[in-house]
Amino acid sequence: MPDESVAINRREFLNLAWLASLGFIFVDVAGMTVLFAMPRFKEGEFGGVFVVGSKDSLPDVDAPPANYPKVKFWLSHTEEGVQALYKVCTHLGCLYNWNNQEGKFICPCHGSQFQKNGTYIQGPAPRSLDQFVIQILDAETGEVLAETPPEGGPVPLPEDREVVIKVNTGARIIGQRHN
Ligand code: FES
Structure with a gap:
């Protein structure tokens, strides 16, 4: 008989890993967006x-x-x-x-x-x-x-x-x- 508790744990693990990957991608994209949106130069400096x-x-x-x-x-x-x-x-x-x-x-x-x-x-x-x-x-x-x-x-x-x-x-x- 297959061990059902192990099969469920493996599925949960894969789901969690997938969600974690999505989370990393989201954080990465959000971070890049914030960096691009920020002004590169401060007022009073050359470039500003x-x-x-x-x-x-x-x-x-x-x-x-x-x-x-x-x-x-x-x-x-x-x-x-x-x-x-x-x-x-x-x-x-x-x-x-x-x-x-x-x-x-x-x-x-x-x-x-x-x-x-x-x-x-x-x-x-x-x-x-x-x-x-x-x-x-x-x-x-x-x-x-x-x-x-x-x-x-x-x-x-x-x-x-x-x-x-x-x-x-x-x-x-x-x-x-x-x-
Ligand atoms: S004349 Fe100014 S760099 Fe040549």
């Missing part, structure tokens, strides 16, 4: 959104661009507005610098030059400087008043309101090619 502050935090229109080394951009303020220029040269990736005497950016590696607004002047760089998306928000309501256009360029500052300026270092706009 950096809050520059109010208009008072900006360099004057006539002043040199402000250097933000930790978040890898130069903040440039001209008559047309503000721009956050990615610090990496569009030629072979060196870090270019602002030359105060010449009033332009010059790359130390092969001499590419760029205007204060990131536009290519001369040298082996194939395009103007890349830039990050800037948002100008109403300081009271948080409403977005202006944003860098998809093709890049300066963002004008509203004169009649207090604003907060934010730079999204995760949203890079590739500079215009010049040839």
